[in-house]
Amino acid sequence: MCALHVKSDTGPLRQLGRLAIALFLSYMAVALPLAALPVAILHWSGYGNGLAGLAVGIAFFSTILSRNHAGAFADIKGGRPCMRAGLALYVAASLICVLAGVTGLPHGARYAIVIAGRLLLGIGESLTIVGMLGWGIGLMGQQRAGRVLAWTGAAMYGAFAVGGPIGLAIYNYWGLGVLMLVSALLPLVGLALVHSVPPSRPHAGGRPPFWRILGTIRWQGIAVALQGVGFAALGAFLPLRFLHAHWPYAGLGLTCFGVAFVAGRVICGHLPDRIGGLKVALFSLLIEAAGQYLLWYAPTPLLALAGAVLTGAGCSMVYPSLGVEVVRLVAPHMRGTALGGFAAFQDLAYGATGPLAGLLADRYGYGVVFLVGGLCATGGAAIILGLLNGWHEEKPA
Numbered sequence: 001m002c003a004l005h006v007k008s009d010t011g012p013l014r015q016l017g018r019l020a021i022a023l024f025l026s027y028m029a030v031a032l033p034l035a036a037l038p039v040a041i042l043h044w045s046g047y048g049n050g051l052a053g054l055a056v057g058i059a060f061f062s063t064i065l066s067r068n069h070a071g072a073f074a075d076i077k078g079g080r081p082c083m084r085a086g087l088a089l090y091v092a093a094s095l096i097c098v099l100a101g102v103t104g105l106p107h108g109a110r111y112a113i114v115i116a117g118r119l120l121l122g123i124g125e126s127l128t129i130v131g132m133l134g135w136g137i138g139l140m141g142q143q144r145a146g147r148v149l150a151w152t153g154a155a156m157y158g159a160f161a162v163g164g165p166i167g168l169a170i171y172n173y174w175g176l177g178v179l180m181l182v183s184a185l186l187p188l189v190g191l192a193l194v195h196s197v198p199p200s201r202p203h204a205g206g207r208p209p210f211w212r213i214l215g216t217i218r219w220q221g222i223a224v225a226l227q228g229v230g231f232a233a234l235g236a237f238l239p240l241r242f243l244h245a246h247w248p249y250a251g252l253g254l255t256c257f258g259v260a261f262v263a264g265r266v267i268c269g270h271l272p273d274r275i276g277g278l279k280v281a282l283f284s285l286l287i288e289a290a291g292q293y294l295l296w297y298a299p300t301p302l303l304a305l306a307g308a309v310l311t312g313a314g315c316s317m318v319y320p321s322l323g324v325e326v327v328r329l330v331a332p333h334m335r336g337t338a339l340g341g342f343a344a345f346q347d348l349a350y351g352a353t354g355p356l357a358g359l360l361a362d363r364y365g366y367g368v369v370f371l372v373g374g375l376c377a378t379g380g381a382a383i384i385l386g387l388l389n390g391w392h393e394e395k396p397a
Helices: 001-024 030-042 050-077 079-101 107-140 144-172 176-194 208-214 218-244 252-268 270-274 277-296 301-316 318-329 332-364 367-387
Strands: none
Touching: 001 030, 001 050, 001 079, 001 107, 001 144, 001 176, 030 050, 030 079, 030 107, 030 144, 030 176, 050 079, 050 107, 050 318, 050 332, 079 176, 079 277, 107 144, 107 176, 107 301, 107 332, 144 176, 144 208, 144 252, 144 270, 144 318, 176 332, 208 332, 218 277, 218 332, 218 367, 252 301, 270 277, 270 301, 277 301, 277 318, 277 367, 301 318, 318 332
C-alpha cells in the first residue's frame, strides 16, 4: 500500500521534472540570442543602440498582447497542446531569424526579418509558459501549484543564466545564422521530451470577460509588477553601475543575482503551498527591497554584490507565491487565462522599466535606479500586507 502511494505521488513529480527540463532546453531559443542579437545589429551600418534595443524588446510587445489568447487556449484545449504549439513557434521564429544571418541581404531586409522572428517568438513564449503552467498544475493538482510555478521559473531563469554567454560565444565563432539554427534545434529536443508526458484534462465551464478576471487578480498583479521593476532595473543597469563607479567584477553581479534566484526557487519552491503564498510574497518583497536599497547605497563592490544576492533571493519567490493566490481566486477552467493575465502585469513592468529607468539614470545617476526599485518593492510589500489584513476586498471569479 505504501509503495503504491509513493508511486502515485512521485509519478506526477517526475513528469513535472521532464516538463521543466524540456522548458530549460527550449527556453534557450529565447536566452541564446539575447546578448548576441544587439551585438550583431550594431555591426550593421546605420543601426545604433535604439534599433538594437527595439529588436530585443519587441518580443515583450507580442507576449503581452497574446497572454489572453494563450490563457484561453490552455483553458479550452489543455496545457499540453498549448505548450507544444509554443515550442513549435520557438522553432519557426528561430528559423526565420536564421535568414538574418545571410550576409548578402540588405541590412533593412535583415532587420525586418529579425523583427518578424522576435514578434513570433513573443507569441511562442506566451503559449509555452502558460501551457506549461496549465499542464503542470493539471498533473500535480492545485494544492501543489506553487511548486509548478517555482520549477517553471527556475527552468526559465536557469536558461537565461547560461544562455547569454553561450549564445555570445556561438555568435563570435560562427555568426548569427548558426546561433539561430541552434536556437531552432533545442525546442525540437524539448518537443521530443514532452511527447510522452500525459495530457491534463481541461475543465468545462463558462468564461467571464478577460477584464473581469484581471479585476479579480489586480492586487496580486500590481504587486508582481512592482517586484518586476527591481528585477528589470538590476538586469539592465547593474553592470553599468559597476563600470561607472570603476569597480571590478562588473559581470559577477548578474551571476550572483541569478544563482540566488534559482537557489531560492529550488530550496523554497514548496513554501507557498505549505504556509501560504501571501506570507512568502511579503517576506520575499522585503528581502528584494533590502537588496535594492543596498545597491543604491553601496560604497564598495562587495556590498553591491551582496545587494544583488538579496535582490535575487527576494525576487525568486514573489511570482510563484502570488501565482498560488491567483490560482486560488479563479475557477479551474479559467486558470490559464488568469495566469496569462497575471504574467502580463510582470511583462508590462519589464518592458516599461528599461526606458524609464534609463531616463532617470541619465539625469540622476545609476544609483537612483535601485532606489526606485527598492521603493517599488516596498510598495508591493504594503499591498501584500493589506491583503493579509483584509484591507483589499477579494471577489473570486
